Amino acid sequence: MKYLITGGAGFIGSHLSDALVARGDGIVILDNLSTGNHHNIEALIGNEAVTFYNGSILDRDLVSQLVSEVDHVIHLAAAVGVFNIVDKPLESLRINLNGTENVLEVAAQCNKPVLIASSSEIYGKNGGRPLNEESDRIVGSPLKSRWSYSEAKAIDESLGYFYFSEKGLPVRLVRFFNTVGPRQVGSYGMVVPRFVEAALKGEPLDVYGTGEQSRCFCHVADAVAGLLSVIDSPETIGQVYNIGNDYEISVEGLAKAVIAQLGSPSTIKKKSYEDAYGAGFEDMQRRIPDISKIKATTGWAPTRSLEVIINDIAGYLNNAGL
Numbered sequence: 001m002k003y004l005i006t007g008g009a010g011f012i013g014s015h016l017s018d019a020l021v022a023r024g025d026g027i028v029i030l031d032n033l034s035t036g037n038h039h040n041i042e043a044l045i046g047n048e049a050v051t052f053y054n055g056s057i058l059d060r061d062l063v064s065q066l067v068s069e070v071d072h073v074i075h076l077a078a079a080v081g082v083f084n085i086v087d088k089p090l091e092s093l094r095i096n097l098n099g100t101e102n103v104l105e106v107a108a109q110c111n112k113p114v115l116i117a118s119s120s121e122i123y124g125k126n127g128g129r130p131l132n133e134e135s136d137r138i139v140g141s142p143l144k145s146r147w148s149y150s151e152a153k154a155i156d157e158s159l160g161y162f163y164f165s166e167k168g169l170p171v172r173l174v175r176f177f178n179t180v181g182p183r184q185v186g187s188y189g190m191v192v193p194r195f196v197e198a199a200l201k202g203e204p205l206d207v208y209g210t211g212e213q214s215r216c217f218c219h220v221a222d223a224v225a226g227l228l229s230v231i232d233s234p235e236t237i238g239q240v241y242n243i244g245n246d247y248e249i250s251v252e253g254l255a256k257a258v259i260a261q262l263g264s265p266s267t268i269k270k271k272s273y274e275d276a277y278g279a280g281f282e283d284m285q286r287r288i289p290d291i292s293k294i295k296a297t298t299g300w301a302p303t304r305s306l307e308v309i310i311n312d313i314a315g316y317l318n319n320a321g322l
């Protein structure tokens, strides 16, 4: 099979690219390297199964050309990261809405199967209990840039779903919950690499808010295996699946675990959301995935612990000389 991976030089995309090439598939990567990085795919360049295009999903002609060359599209490209979304809401919306529409329109013209990467952000502030695929979305005002990513990803899902139900396009949807691991950068506000980097440097770990808010973290290798299990199963067409790890930890607990595991002299520093992201920022207290649907359909479940995650990120940052 030959896959087009939009965002294939990014964090999840580059691990997916490695996995597809390792199993003998061909890949075409389309990435504008905005948050992705050429280093992530350096080892793949030169492999005859791999082609890389530095370009945008907003470039309709390029998307059209590339979709026509492949058997299957995996759409991961997006403007991501809380800092990006809050700082550049218009550009982020354009990429996350128009970019996905381009990919779907072109895929429909060529009748190519598409997998769209969505996000647990679509659930917004709904965080009381584990979230299953039918859980409600509870989001704040559309005028708050914080929620524009959630809005765009939700509309992407609807677009994908209706291309399936109205036009018969084979579309699959996955909702990634916090995915972490090597190659993820802390500069876009991703908490685990930010903590690991600070701990390695002996600098304070900035915990936003009370630190009592909890999160679950899934190793990127597990997330990629989850995505592949969805793509490889015919029953998953026209469906959406949560992909995440359901082990829950508070953000302060995470900071403590990172410091202890790395034997770091770092301290924990509390910072208000306002200082971190500006006035009016809203966050959710809990976000736990219910992954029973994907388990029942494809048999996938995450296998890597938080210790493995911290260890792998620290190893990566040490190797990168950070």
Ligand SMILES: NC(=O)c1ccc[n+]([C@@H]2O[C@H](COP(=O)([O-])OP(=O)(O)OC[C@H]3O[C@@H](n4cnc5c(N)ncnc54)[C@H](O)[C@@H]3O)[C@@H](O)[C@H]2O)c1
Pocket: 006, 007, 008, 009, 010, 011, 012, 013, 030, 031, 032, 033, 034, 035, 036, 037, 055, 056, 057, 058, 075, 076, 077, 078, 079, 080, 095, 099, 117, 118, 119, 120, 121, 175, 176, 177, 178, 179, 180
């Ligand atoms: N990492 C997570 O925890 C997480 C959680 C939920 C959803 N997701 C989704 O998974 C996908 C991959 O995210 P990631 O964590 O690997 O982030 P990432 O930033 O590493 O990957 C996104 C990639 O898209 C590329 N990109 C951005 N705009 C583009 C454009 N206009 N044209 C072409 N390429 C463009 C970036 O350069 C980058 O390589 C995204 O759709 C994201 O919304 C990720």
